Amino acid sequence: MRVTAYVIHTRPFQEGKVMLDLFSFEMGLLRGVYRLPKKGIRVLPSPFVRYDVELKGRSELKTISLIEPLHKPIRIEGIHLYASLYIHELLSRLITSAIPIADLFTLYEWLLQSVEKSVPVAPLLRRFEVGLFQELGMPIDMAYTGSGEDVLASQMYRFDFKLGLRPFLGDKPKQLPVMFVEGRVAIGYMAGEWSNKDVLLMSKELHRKWLDYLLSGKKIEARKLLPNAPYNDDRLYGVPRFSVKKGDV
Template sequence: MNLATRIEQQPAWILHRRPYRETSALLELFTYEHGRLGAVARGVKNRGWSALIEPFVPLRVSWGGRSELKSINDLEQAGRSYRLSGVALACGFYMAELIMALTRREDPHPRTWQAYGIALDGIMDQRREPLLRCFEVALLEECGYGLAVHEDVHGAQIQRSASYLYYPQRGPVPVAAAAAQGHSRAGDVAVMVGGATLLALAEGDKDYLGQDPGRLESRQLLRAVIDKHLNGKRLHSREMFRGVASRRGLSG
């Protein structure tokens, strides 16, 4: 989008910010209709924006500009902010970092945008794992990396009572078929997952994904698939989570 534009009152979240010159800030925005954007907010202190340009504050943002780096004209808070701490804070940073790692600028991801807001609303309590899984599924799908959760690699419907080896490069293979037909290839990494977990991911069944075996299986599966698409890129939020979790005796 290189033509001059002026966008008004667009719902947005700030994924990242850093200081720019003496009174300004460079922002990475995630907007509902325009996807991820780079923008500069000038005169932050004089305009009373210091407390607003933070992660986890819902905003309405107006901007303009021809270049890839937009210029913020106005912004206002659009709802209550989320004061995250501990594991929830690490989860919030994880979602923001994942959006920045997998999406392209100015490529709308409305389903991911909604899942991000829903997850922020619930990650302070024990619902956080299924909310994170639903967010990850939405992001992967809108980036063109959607999970195969309806059919196995042979085109057969996923069976709730069956067990599968899920290959991130190809999809789910019934365990019996994988052993009989030698599906493993050099460099392949497969995750064992139940058909019930795959269907829960397809249906967004947070109850099933919030308890074992669905909780553990879905976490391991999404981790493997996401790692494939990160192509070796490290997520600092994972290190942050491990530090917090180790102090609390959690697993992640």
């Protein structure tokens, strides 16, 4: 089997061998064992390089018989490097092995091209996370209320993962929601308005909680490398509340 892939994780396997997690165009996440060259400089396959890879074997863990770079490594530094490692961890932990996900692969390449140009990190991560949730079959739907009604820009809603958006009428709910969201912020989120600071602030908190839910509360280690200030803005009954701030309209 021959695929086009990026190395998203490397770890020692046996003497002279390493295990590679590969994110491929043709088959999504693949894992294989690669024997390092016996002669010359033993250079590990690098991240941020598109490789031509040949794999052998019928089991889930393949043998990598060939791995050749198709271009020079993309140079990524600082916060953009940490953001890329965060994305690699999400892919390694959430993507099912050997399932084609060409759209997410294309989105990943867009992400690499963007971080190489030092595009602001937060909008890139939120856009990629949205694509990841869609590929997992677990998208966040704020296009309509849980009962199928159109979202009204001026209405405040409470949001739950299972029930979606429900109008908030002012009384304290018996069970507190994940967050309170003004309709225009929810509409902006579904439109992908990542340059809108209200949408971006809400989506950061929303995606953090959604990932915790998908991973059953297990920690994402790469988060430690990224700015990790807790939400410290508007709250209602102790729950984050997101609305368009005065002057943002």
